[in-house]
Amino acid sequence: MIIVSFNVRGLGGRVKMRKVRELVSQQHVEFLALQETKLETISSSLCYYLWGSQDCEWTFLPSEGNSGGILSIWKKDNNLLLFIFTGQGFVGVCLESGIQKKVIFVxxxxxxxxxxxxxxxxxxxxxSKRGFEDGAWCFAGDFNAVYRREERRGVSQINHSRLTLEMRDFEDFLLDLEIRDTPLLGRNFTWFYPNGSSISRIDRFLISNQ
Structure with missing residues (x-):
């Protein structure tokens, strides 16, 4: 399954929507995970446009005013939706995928x-991972955290003690989740402050052994 994760920082503009649509088409995406849509409602016409066809299903969390918002869209053909589970800061789906009917959680x-x-x-x-049945798991998106000091540069010395505590807690979370943090290819960071004063790797794909 080809999964794309993208923090769009607002999905209201036509140019950005067209770029997402092109990405889905060019990369033959089967599951699209968008963060920070900044949209309180999601229409079927928007999802069909982003996907490039009506061969899709979706679920979302609305934004809180002009903040946040999550949208997941996936290829309906060969992916049977079993159930959806949500919470503050995440949207999960359980799919029965492919001819082999493999259970996949995204x-x-x-x-x-x-x-x-x-x-x-x-x-x-x-x-959530411990509570549901076994399957292949993928956690994708903007975790807004790092667990190695080299994953963040340009942070003020005042914040170092807080950052160290957060890194330790985030690393404990990754161990408890029993997944793999997939490495980046080509670049070392996924976010930068507009003036370039700080950069971080806060976007991740976490996958189970399955």
Whole structure:
């Protein structure tokens, strides 16, 4: 399954929607995970446009005003939706995929900035994985956290103690989740401050051994 994760930082503009549509077509995407849509409602016409056809299903979490918002769209052909599960900061789907009817869980994640919200999100993700039946798991999205110091540059010295605590907690979460953090190819970071003063690797694909 080809999965694309993209923090769009607002999906209202026609240019950005067209770029997403082109990405889906060019990469033959089977599952699209968008974060920070900044949309309170999602229409079928929007999903069909982004996907390039009506051969799709979707689920979403609305934004809170002009903040957040998660949208997951997947290829309907050969992917039977078994159920959807959601929580603050994530939308998950369980699919029966392909001729072999393999059970696949794909969780679209968008974490808030404060550590308390991240901890609640991490706890809910671990409980979700432990609570459902076995299958292949993929957690994709913007986790807004790092667990190695080299994954973030340009952070003020004042924030170093808080960052160290967050890194330790995030690493514990990854161990509890029992998944693999897939390495980046080509670049070392996924986010940068507009003036280039700080950069981070906060977007990830976490996958199970299956």
């Amino acid at each position: 969780v679209n994640v968008y974490a808030k900035c404060d550590l308390d919200s991240k901890r609640r999100l991490w706890e809910n993700l671990v409980m």
